[in-house]
Amino acid sequence: MTSRAESAAATRRALLDAAAELLDEGGLDAVTLREVGARAGVSRGAPYRHFADKESLLIAIGTQAWEQLGDRTHALRADPGLSSGEKLRGGLNALIAIGRTQPHLYKVMFSHPPGDPAALARAAQRSQSEFLAIVAGLVGEQAARRYTALLISSANGIAGMQVSSQLADEKWGGITTEELVDTLVAMIEAQS
């Protein structure tokens, strides 16, 4: 019925789902290999058959999130009914939305654990290349790299400020992440 490979893949998926669920619910501290195994219906030692250690599991979760974001951004870019500015706003807000709805996952996406996890870097790069392509349509190939790097960095920062609740300070007058993205994109559009 179920081959060994199929069963292993199912367990791996179950472990990944369980870990992502725990991350969402209780943050990094809640992700213990014992609980991950329990939720996936296996023992505490089972994860070691699929991930080298706890960090590798977390990296796999971050990679997954980047890939999904890449898919969504790609779809935005391919949509002929949207202007460049709209594509940009949509992509940036999608990234920032992860920070709002899944702050712990967001932190994992932007944390760079030691050991150079190539898979995470590759997934992040693909997603970011989508932005590069959009910006190039706005300010030209030459300046695109500089502005895209700034754009990604800024979006990352906006999300980070939001994650740590620092934008809620009354000092900013109740500013929203969308307003910041709009301001940013408007400044870049003015550059063309």
Next chain:
Amino acid sequence: MTSRAESAAATRRALLDAAAELLDEGGLDAVTLREVGARAGVSRGAPYRHFADKESLLIAIGTQAWEQLGDRTHALRADPGLSSGEKLRGGLNALIAIGRTQPHLYKVMFSHPPGDPAALARAAQRSQSEFLAIVAGLVGEQAARRYTALLISSANGIAGMQVSSQLADEKWGGITTEELVDTLVAMIEAQS
């Protein structure tokens, strides 16, 4: 010779220094209360006389860093020989420099542990108010909040990208954090 209060203050400082040192050397994982105590010349239980738990100790370290940055930014703002743009660039680059030279400390500065650590928030706020004052001189009181929020967020993001080595990617053509700050400040200056 040494009163009890003096001795306690000295121990507290030694614990803080030891923890900051360990954070610099080996990251968050290297900061164990046992090792912190050992480096400070006390036992593993001593930190609990000065900090409620491990997290409180880390928050104290982050607070210290924010206060120092606030001092430096304040000095920049008070310098009559600098233009607003120069003040801005100086302050932002100082923040980003922490990300470069002390990445682990930087993460602690922008991580928001549960329990609303008011001291950290207050120290961060003071530092950020300095930027607000500078930007107000550039774009006026009305728009200052929006642009300052964007500025702080972006600087945070630039530093975060740098911390996770994502700016080193050849996709960005070897762009530096200084170039990004320059681009950002130039766009804001153009707003006035």
Next chain:
DNA sequence: CTCAGTCAGGTGACAACGTCAACTGAAAGC
């Protein structure tokens, strides 16, 4: 069909960690 090999998974064990309760001894206040 058989049988050795592979490998996902389980279990016992260990060291390290954060944390607490109980204790000690010296400074502080009366």
Next chain:
DNA sequence: GCTTTCAGTTGACGTTGTCACCTGACTGAG
């Protein structure tokens, strides 16, 4: 001088990541 306070120590406990070893089912060659 006596009691109180409190920084610091120590023993202990529960939890965690990780490893070594074991087990049993699937697999592929003969």
